[in-house]
Each structure stands twice: as C-alpha cells, then as structure tokens.
Amino acid sequence: MSTTEHSEHSEYIDSETGKMGMWLFLFTEIFLFGGLFIVYSVMRAKYGEDFHHGALELNAFIGATNTVVLLVSSMTAAMSLTAIQKNQPKVAIALIFSTLLLAGVFMINKYFEYGHKFDLHLYPGSEVMRNLPKGEIMFFGLYFLMTGLHLFHVVVGGVLLTIVMLRVKSGKINSEHFLLLENGALYWHLVDLIWIFLFPLLYLIT
Amino acid sequence: MNNPSPTAPLNYLNHKTGLWSWMTATDHKRIGLLYLYSITTFFLAAAVLGLLMKIEKVAPGETIMTAQTYNAMFSLHGIIMIFIVVIPGLAAVFGNICLPIMIGAKDVAFPKLNLFSYYVYITGAILGLYSQFANGHSPDAGWTFYVPYSAEVNSNIILALMAAFTLGFASILTGLNFIVTIHRMRAPGMTWFRMPLFPWSLYATAWIQLLATPVVGITLLMVVAERTLHVGFFDPKLGGDPVLYQHLFWIYSHPAVYVMILPAMGVVTEIFPTFSQKPVFGYLPIVFSSLAIALVGYFVWGHHMYTSGMSIESRWFFSFLTFIVAIPSAIKVFNWLSTMYGGSVDLKPPLLYAISFIFLFTIGGFTGLILGAVATDVQVHNTDFVVAHFHYIIFGGMGFGFFAAMHYWYPKIYGRMYNIRWANIAWGFLFTGFNFLYFPMFIMGIQGMPRRYYDYDPQFQMGQTISTIGAVILFIGLIGMISNLVYHVRRGAIAPANPWHGVTLEWQIPSPPPHENFDDIPVITRGPYVFDNPHTK
Numbered sequence: 100m101s102t103t104e105h106s107e108h109s110e111y112i113d114s115e116t117g118k119m120g121m122w123l124f125l126f127t128e129i130f131l132f133g134g135l136f137i138v139y140s141v142m143r144a145k146y147g148e149d150f151h152h153g154a155l156e157l158n159a160f161i162g163a164t165n166t167v168v169l170l171v172s173s174m175t176a177a178m179s180l181t182a183i184q185k186n187q188p189k190v191a192i193a194l195i196f197s198t199l200l201l202a203g204v205f206m207i208n209k210y211f212e213y214g215h216k217f218d219l220h221l222y223p224g225s226e227v228m229r230n231l232p233k234g235e236i237m238f239f240g241l242y243f244l245m246t247g248l249h250l251f252h253v254v255v256g257g258v259l260l261t262i263v264m265l266r267v268k269s270g271k272i273n274s275e276h277f278l279l280l281e282n283g284a285l286y287w288h289l290v291d292l293i294w295i296f297l298f299p300l301l302y303l304i305t
Numbered sequence: 306m307n308n309p310s311p312t313a314p315l316n317y318l319n320h321k322t323g324l325w326s327w328m329t330a331t332d333h334k335r336i337g338l339l340y341l342y343s344i345t346t347f348f349l350a351a352a353v354l355g356l357l358m359k360i361e362k363v364a365p366g367e368t369i370m371t372a373q374t375y376n377a378m379f380s381l382h383g384i385i386m387i388f389i390v391v392i393p394g395l396a397a398v399f400g401n402i403c404l405p406i407m408i409g410a411k412d413v414a415f416p417k418l419n420l421f422s423y424y425v426y427i428t429g430a431i432l433g434l435y436s437q438f439a440n441g442h443s444p445d446a447g448w449t450f451y452v453p454y455s456a457e458v459n460s461n462i463i464l465a466l467m468a469a470f471t472l473g474f475a476s477i478l479t480g481l482n483f484i485v486t487i488h489r490m491r492a493p494g495m496t497w498f499r500m501p502l503f504p505w506s507l508y509a510t511a512w513i514q515l516l517a518t519p520v521v522g523i524t525l526l527m528v529v530a531e532r533t534l535h536v537g538f539f540d541p542k543l544g545g546d547p548v549l550y551q552h553l554f555w556i557y558s559h560p561a562v563y564v565m566i567l568p569a570m571g572v573v574t575e576i577f578p579t580f581s582q583k584p585v586f587g588y589l590p591i592v593f594s595s596l597a598i599a600l601v602g603y604f605v606w607g608h609h610m611y612t613s614g615m616s617i618e619s620r621w622f623f624s625f626l627t628f629i630v631a632i633p634s635a636i637k638v639f640n641w642l643s644t645m646y647g648g649s650v651d652l653k654p655p656l657l658y659a660i661s662f663i664f665l666f667t668i669g670g671f672t673g674l675i676l677g678a679v680a681t682d683v684q685v686h687n688t689d690f691v692v693a694h695f696h697y698i699i700f701g702g703m704g705f706g707f708f709a710a711m712h713y714w715y716p717k718i719y720g721r722m723y724n725i726r727w728a729n730i731a732w733g734f735l736f737t738g739f740n741f742l743y744f745p746m747f748i749m750g751i752q753g754m755p756r757r758y759y760d761y762d763p764q765f766q767m768g769q770t771i772s773t774i775g776a777v778i779l780f781i782g783l784i785g786m787i788s789n790l791v792y793h794v795r796r797g798a799i800a801p802a803n804p805w806h807g808v809t810l811e812w813q814i815p816s817p818p819p820h821e822n823f824d825d826i827p828v829i830t831r832g833p834y835v836f837d838n839p840h841t842k
Contacts, residue, residue: 116414116489123481127519134523134553138538141549224535233544240536240543244527 114278121282125289128252132293135245139300142237149234154305156221157242161212162302165205166294172201173291176260176284186274188267195264195280198287202257209250216243242301249293256290259283316720316817331416332820336423337401338718344390344398345787347430351385352783354378359742359776361759362769375759376445377460381437383448384465388472389430391703392561395568396514397426397479399710400507402718404483406811407501409492409829411821414485422478429471436464447757449558452539452550456531463532466525473518473525476564480514483507492810494829498592501809501833502585505592506571509599513560513567517603521557524550548613555606563602565699566666567595569706570637573659576713577641579807580656581648584834587640594633601630611679612686620679627677634670638663653805654728658709661736665701669694672747687757690750693743701739708735708786715790716804720816721797727789734782741775809833 143150179194216239220227223240231239263283266272272280317334330336358378361368370378401419405412413419437443444465446455455462487508491500528550530536537543539550578585585591607615607623615623641663650656672694675681685691716722745768746754754765761769803812814822 113489116485119488120415120418120481120485123484123515127477127481127515130516130519131523134520134527137553138527138549141546142538142544145546146544223530223537229543236537237544240530240534240538243534244530244536248526 114281117278117282118285121285125285128289129293132245132248135241135248136296136300139241139245142234142241146232146234146237149232150238151305152232153235153238153242154302156239157302158212158215159302161208162298165208166298168201168205168208169291169294172198172205173288175201176287180277180281180284183267183272183274183277183280188270188273191280192264192267195260195267199257199260199264202253202260205253206250209246245297245301249290249297252290252293256283256287259286314815314819316815317820318719318817320820329420331412331420333401333405333413333416333419334718334818336419337398337403339423340393340397340401340426343427343430344394347385347389349783349787351382351390352780354382354385356776356780358382358759359773362761363773364770365761365763365766367760370759372759373445376757377437377443379757380444380447380465384433384444384469386699387448387561388469389426389433391565391699392476393426393472393479394565394703395572395707395710396483396507396510396564397423398707399503399572399714400479400483400510400568403714403811404486404504404507405490406814406818406822407504407809408487408490409495409810409823409827410486410490411823411826413482414489415482418478419482422475422482425471425478426475429468429473429475432464432471433468436461436468439464449554450525450528451554452528452531452547455528456539463529466529470522470525473522476514477518480511480518483511484515487511492827492829496829498589499829499832502574502588502591502595503568503571506567506574506595509595510564510567513564513599513602517557517560517564520553521561524553524557527553548610548615551610551613552606555609556603559606559609560599560602562695562698563598565703566706567598569662569703569709570595572706572710572713573641573662574637575807575809576655576659576709577644578834578836579713579805580651580653580659581645582651582806582836583644583648584832584836585640586643586646587636588832588834590636591640594636597633598630601626601633605630605677608677608682611682624677624679628674631670631674631677634666638667651805653712654723654725654732655709655713655805657729657732658705658712661732662702662705662709665697665705665739669697669701672697685750687755688750689746689754689756692756693746693750696743696746701743705735708732711790713805714811716800717811717816717818719794719797720800721793721795722800722804723789723793723797728786731782731785731789734778734785736782738775738777738779738782742772742779743775745769745772745775808836 175194175197179191179198182188182191182194216222221239222228223236223243228236228239260283263272263280266279317332327335327339330339357369358375361370361375401413439461442460444460444462446458446460446462446465450462450466450469455466487500487504527536527538531539535543536545538545539547541547574585574591605623605626607619608627611620611623641659672690676685676691676694712723712728749765749768749772750756752765754761754768800816802814802816805812810827811818813827
C-alpha cells in the first residue's frame, strides 16, 4: 500500500468514510433515473392503452434473460468481495472476471434487441415512429432513453470493475484494503437494481 | 504568494510554491482559493454584462445593442451568474476553506475528489463560455432553457445544456464531500450540536445539492435528446408535454435557490455573534430552520408555474407551502436581530455586510410572498418585479453574504488586513447602488414592465434611468471593494490570528493557517459560541 498514490492521504480515508461517499453517490444516481421514472409515470397515466401496445412489441424473453444475467453478475461481484476478505485474490479475480463476462452477455443481448428495433424502424425520429399513436412514440422514446442510460451505466460499471480487477492482480487491493472493490461492487448492484425496476416497467406491464 | 520573513512558520500558501503545486493542490484551503479566483473572474464578466444591459435600457429604443444581442446577454448573464457563480459560490469557496477548520479536521473527507470536482467545474465553465462564441450562435433561451423554444431554436443550446450538466456534477461532488466530511471528520468531542452554524448550513445545503441536482441533470439531458433524437417528451405534436419540462426543471431549480441562500445565512450567523461578542441567540432553532428550509424547499417548485397551466388545487397547495417555507427564514431573521440585541456591537465591514444582508433579504423575502400568492403572482408574473425580487434574494442575500464572508475571513485566509475605511466606503456605494438599481424595478414591474425586454414604453423612462444610475454606482462600489481586497493581499498590515475576537476554531490557529490546519486535533468540550476568552473584555 505504501507505494500507491493514496498513501499521502491514506490516514484520512477509512473504509466507513469511503463507503458512505459511495452510498451518497448512489443516491444521486437513483435521483438521476428518478427524473425519467417521473416522465414514465406521467406518460403512462396519460397513454395507458398505447403503453400496453408498446410493451407487447418488446421481447420479454431477452429482457428476462438479461435480468437473470445481471442478477447472477451481482452475485459474483458480491462473492468476489468475500473472496478478497478471505485473502483469496485469485478467486476474487476469477469472480470479477465472470461479472465482466456477464456484463458482456448483457450488452450482446441488448445489441440484438436494439438491432431488431432498428430493423423495424422503431427509433426516435424515424418515419415509422412518427406515424404511431402518440403514446407509443412516448413509450419507445422512454424505452430507448431509459435502457440507453442504463446501458451507459453498465459500461461505466464494467470499466470500474476492470480497474478493480487489475488492482487486485497487482496487490493494491488485498485482504486489508478492499474499499475500491467494495465500492465497485456497490456500483454494480446499483446497475442491477435499476434494471430490476426497468424490466417490469417496460417489458412486463402490458 | 506571500513572501514571509525567513523565520515565519510555513503556512498553506507558501509550504509549496509554483503553479503546479496549485494546480495539483489537494489542500482544501488552496482548492477554496482556486474556486475564489475562478468565481470572481466569472462574476466580474457577468456583472459587466448586467451593466451593459442596464446601459441599453437607459433610454427607450435601441441604445447600444440589438434585441438579439440583448437576448444572448441576459442568457449569458443568467447562466454564468446562476450556474458558475452563485450555486457553487459560498459552499465551494468558504465551505472549502473554512468547513474542515471549523469542525477541527485536517482536510475534507476526500481531498482528491475535491480537486477533481474543481476541474469538473472549470470544464463546465469553459463549456459554458464556448457555447457563447462557437459559430456565433449564442444561446438565447435564458438560463431556464424553457421548451419549446430551447428545443427548437438554432443556437448553441446543447453546449450550454452540457455546461450546466457538468457544473451540476461538480456541485454534487462538493456536496457529497461535505456531507461525509461532516459525518466522519468532526474533532473528538464535537457533537452535532456543538458544531458551529456555518457548517450546519453547509450540511443542509449539501443534501439539497446531492438530491436535487441529479433531477435537473436528467432534465437537461432530456432536452438534449429532444434536440438530437426528437424524442418528443416535451413536444405536444409527438405526445409530450412542455409543462412537464417546467416541473422537472423547477424540482431542482427551486431547491437550488436554497443552495444559494443557506450558506449565506450560515455566514451571517457566524458574523453576528463575533461582532456582538455574544452567543448566538437560539442555536437550535437556527439549526432546525436550516433543515426545515432544505426539506420544505423541495415541495414549493410549482410556485414558478402559476400561469403555466396547473390545476387550482396544485396552485393552492404550492402557494400554501411557499408561505410555510417563509417561516424558518423569518425565524433566522429574529435570531440574528436578537443576537445583536444587548451585545457590544462592533460595526466593522463584515457586520455592515451582514446587516445589509438582513435588510435586503427581508425585502426580497416579503416580495417573495407577493409572488407566492396566486392572485398577486398572476399580476406580476414575468415582469421586472420578479427580476427585482430574485436579485434582492440572490444578490442582496447570497452576494452580500459572500462579501460579508470575504471581509470576515480575509485576515484568516491571507494573514493580512484590508483597509477598513476603504471597505466601508465601498460598502456605501454597493448598498446605495444596489437599492437604486433594483428597487425601481419593483415599481415598474407592478406597472407592467415585462422582464427580458430590451425596449420599453416611454412611461418607464424615469424608473429605467434611476435603475441604470444605480447600476453604475453599484459597479463603482464593486470595483472599490475588490481593489481594496486585492491590493492588500500583499501590502496589508499583518493580521493577528484572531482580529475579530471570534471563538470558533478557525480563529484559534495561526493566520494564514498551516498546511494541515492543526498540529494536534483539538478536543472539543463545549458549544461553539462561548465568549469568555480574556481579550474580549
């Protein structure tokens, strides 16, 4: 730990402090999505029927698969934390790597899902969309914006966990100093949590 | 910066030197100064814009600029003043410099994050400036970015939106840092209710920054999506609703008003006890009124939208809550006055500014009630009355609070003293100019002068001219005040550690403070405002 750039201030940042900062940051993320959830609820109240038809267009099978993928990836992220606490860095690396793999699976599924929508010209601004009922325009707009913002968070979480994995490898994260791993896992759980709300709101409630 | 005699102990200003040591500084005091210099620069630029707008209005018709230039100017003035100067303002400058010292800590909880948020802030500020000059299409949608205009007009709205988004992110990180600092870094024995009141106000502010800013962040992104992807959330042609934008915008932007004013209230709450040499009157009511303002302030956003199309029930509800939120503000005013009552009042520049804060804030607050009542608001909505009201609150409140803080902590920050006489004269110009500038706008607003117009009917000639003269006087005061402060950074008399006989922790350490504030972290055994030190008598 002595060689890391954190050492200058390491006497300040203890694990409780670091985790508190992360939790507060996660609150802000929830409020960020909160704005979109407000728009969703307003539009759903206004266009219940159209939202019903819009939701039927989405592939609930891919959605459900991705839900399972993210839940399992959250589990592996949590297990990697236990592994590092038990001083098993190799296990921890393997588990973080599985999380990253699952994140990749999620993104591949998303790629096919978006691709299918584009084939049908169901994207904001397209001719097909413009001729849909207003509520469906809103539904697909929300679908792309909400899942798109979520996808962005998946990418950020992936980058964060990659950094964490490299630091475990180099020994900077070890059984005594694992704050970054813990915070990375917390962030990943948030990505998971938001999806757990997006999935039923967009795919299941028809 | 300073050149001390070789025997003087090192302090945070000279323990390392060179530009690089400032650009990579994680010391909270240095970061505070970085913010101070950036904010002052932007403030002066936006103040010049304000002055130019007033000169345009000295006579009816086109005087020095076209209507389009005027539109771009009030947009730029608003964006810079609100997002770059006033919202970060007190928290980023004096919060950074004073908060850790006042709670007996060596730094904030995350010093590197603190530096990072400064660079995020600068990035946002530069984006904001760039939006003004790129392609010659300055944003002209005002600082509120109301749709549909902002979603359709052909000017650099996206750049301006991204600037506001980035600045919001910096604000969130600062708030996050302060909350964790206050929770985790208080000196041993400093219980929550032994904490001074400026940190308390920063604590309430930080929660608003943290929980409200993301909402405007996503709202601004939605406008970006409107412009680039034509999502249509705010476009009735596609099924959207423009009023929804206003709701989302004000859900943040009304609480943001309390981000601006709460730290200023905290500053004057420090100044009144020190310059009255008397414990603050009603510590707990001040704490809880800060928290109440933060909480209730969340639920009053609708009062910006009485004329936008809301149900009568909503208007009733928002109006009621607006009146409720006035109560904790009034409690504070009574507390400040009672703190001075019977004390040995010493009318130094910080107290002058603090007293004028009460005066101006009270006028701004009462006129706020006129706007908060639905019937009267419909009469004065979108007139100069509104402009006068929020300048009394934001400039008279936050601005004068900032000047008060500057004059209060100046000797601590630089270890030098400014010229008191000079400061008093500059205050006279500022205070006089301020009232001449903004008070006529109340009257013209009631008479029907709309806001954001570069031209006016001849009947407003008198009021507009008085207002312009006020702007010039105000500007002279501003230059006078700033030159006094800048001049004495190097040339002022050496200030003692505790020139005002204050009792909070920052006055118990040398001026300027050493790099890590305290050699030994103090142990706190009593409340923050006990005036029994020998040199007070």
